[in-house]
Amino acid sequence: GRAGGNMPMMMGGSVACADCHGPDGRGGRQQMMMASFTAPDIRWQTLTAADHGATDEHEEAGAMEHPPYTEATLKRAITQGVNPAGEPLAWPMPQWRMSDEDLNDLIGYLQTLE
Numbered sequence: 001g002r003a004g005g006n007m008p009m010m011m012g013g014s015v016a017c018a019d020c021h022g023p024d025g026r027g028g029r030q031q032m033m034m035a036s037f038t039a040p041d042i043r044w045q046t047l048t049a050a051d052h053g054a055t056d057e058h059e060e061a062g063a064m065e066h067p068p069y070t071e072a073t074l075k076r077a078i079t080q081g082v083n084p085a086g087e088p089l090a091w092p093m094p095q096w097r098m099s100d101e102d103l104n105d106l107i108g109y110l111q112t113l114e
Helices: 017-021 071-080 100-112
Strands: 028-032 035-039
Antiparallel strands (some): 028 035
16 A cells, blocks of 8 residues: 555556546546545646646645646656655555556656646
């Protein structure tokens, strides 16, 4: 699991980024089992912005509570479950086992979302 949570390490197949963050990466309100949460906007332009796309809707998703993401800190978030400040991500976000090539491809994809 990841620091601060009991989420399993994910290896793909059963859950994908778009299941929570949407095919457009904009996130939004989600239901998981008996709980609901707000998945944050993961478009590159939002992750790297000084305000991280802070809105009332995404406030609970951790907007503006840490520095903007870089490629290195986003890779760490995906694989280690921590934000740029080194704090654990929200409980619904699992850690993922991904190759460097897959991580680079994912970041490249996020950079194309508008």
